[in-house]
Amino acid sequence: MPALMKFLHLAAAIAWLGGVAFMLFALRPVAAEQLAPPQRLPLIAQILRRFFGLVWAAIGILLVTGLAMLLSVGMKNVPIGWHLMFGIGLLMFALFGHLYFGPFRRLKLAVATSDWPEGGRRVAQIATLAIVNLVLGTLAIAAVIFLV
Numbered sequence: 001m002p003a004l005m006k007f008l009h010l011a012a013a014i015a016w017l018g019g020v021a022f023m024l025f026a027l028r029p030v031a032a033e034q035l036a037p038p039q040r041l042p043l044i045a046q047i048l049r050r051f052f053g054l055v056w057a058a059i060g061i062l063l064v065t066g067l068a069m070l071l072s073v074g075m076k077n078v079p080i081g082w083h084l085m086f087g088i089g090l091l092m093f094a095l096f097g098h099l100y101f102g103p104f105r106r107l108k109l110a111v112a113t114s115d116w117p118e119g120g121r122r123v124a125q126i127a128t129l130a131i132v133n134l135v136l137g138t139l140a141i142a143a144v145i146f147l148v
Helices: 002-034 037-073 082-112 116-146
Strands: none
Touching: 002 037, 002 116, 037 082, 037 116, 082 116
């Protein structure tokens, strides 16, 4: 069971962080270079809608597996890196919730009303928050690897 928990935890983290990296460094720049806002922003909104469904599932898996692993060892017995990963993970979940219910909701509204300048601002805001989460995820991984 511990190996399954680790596998699911890692798979969820890889899906989330890998998807963020792909969106930020591959999809978004190419879409900005090749598509005008009326084509680019609806495309990005729909891709984010699908990806965010995966992120919600990843968050659920990360919470369940992370807590299961922490509790199986006992909170007072785990290395400091585990505590840091847990705290950083909670911060990442909260930041994603803000991103989803704030800027992403406003992006969908901007696309629905063809407000391309507002949509562009919201995509930029989403990208900024996603970069913060990507950095936090990297720090969480580093904490659990280096602080054992």
